Amino acid sequence: MRVDTLTSIKVFRQVVESGSFVAAAERMDLSTAMVSKHVAYVEKRLGVRLLNRNSRTLSLTEPGSVYFERCKTILDDLEATELELGSLGTVPRGTVRVTCPSWFAGQRLADMLAEFRLRYPQIVVDVSFEDRLVDLVEEGYDLALRVARESSLAPGLIARPIRPVSFFIAGSREYLKRHGAPKSPEELAHHDFVAVGNIDAISLTGPEGKIEVPLRVVLRYRSMTGVVHAVAAGIGLAPMPDIFFEEPEFKGVLMPVLRDYPVQGPTLYIVYVSRKYLPLKIRAFIDFLAQLTIKPAVLKAAAGR
Secondary structure (H helix, E strand, O other), X not given: OOOOHHHHHHHHHHHHHHOOHHHHHHHHOOOHHHHHHHHHHHHHHHOOOOEEEOOOOEEEOXXXXXXXXXXXXXXXXXXXXXXXXXXXXXXXXXXXXXXEOHHHOOHHHHHHHHHHHHHOOOEXXXXXXXXXXXXXXXXXOOEEEEEEOHHHOOOOOEEXXXXXXXXXXXXXXXXXXXXXOOOOHHHHHHOEEEEEOOOOEXXXXXXXXXXXXXXXXXXXXXXXXXXXXXXXXXXXXXXXXHHHHHOHHHOOOEEEOOOOOOEOOOEEEEEEOOOOOOOHHHHHHHHHHHOOOOOOOHHHHHHOO
């Protein structure tokens, strides 16, 4: 009788995971004798004993442990590939639940989603704007857009970097007219600041390297959107993402200062739970985001107004 190698590998994995030949036979709808035959075939083909077994228990040998881990990886990859290929002939459809910071709720994201809609008209994107760390699994999200430093990303999740996010110190025209624009990092100590959360200092990168600057905080917000509106109202300066200089409501209002000293900024990541068995709708959204390009010269345009 010919024995199929791939089937024998699947049987061997099932024996190990089930803990016995009998249990593996029941789960695979085979006879116990056939399960034993498949395992014996693998051992004979490799020329090593994979299992220590007696009438009541079985355990992996050292070669068996190595072989089991490799087999498990190969079979998982094969299953994922078959699932992916099986979906190539279908149209991505369904709802993709996304969470991202509140300050993403601007024109740039709307334009991006409009383009995505043209490409994938049968996918509904359900976006939630949250200024907190969301548990993707517990709260049922498919993925998150997170602006973070690599060291602060939660372990166990897949984090795919998209692009660096540039932060610059900015103030309103009205504030800068009253107080003057700082000409050096040292002058920041004489200015009022609007802070996100509990920050009391910022790190700038200049010609001399990294500079740590303490802040005179006069107002705190728990969201970046609130900070930007407070700065636009003339309350003080604040470090903010460069995307706000493009927003129509802030054009001509917000002015970057100390452009040669950018704030040490984080990176935009797509965060999701696992690479395995991604539905086509989620893969389409991730691939679309990964193709986005950086639009430079934002600050140059802002400075010219």
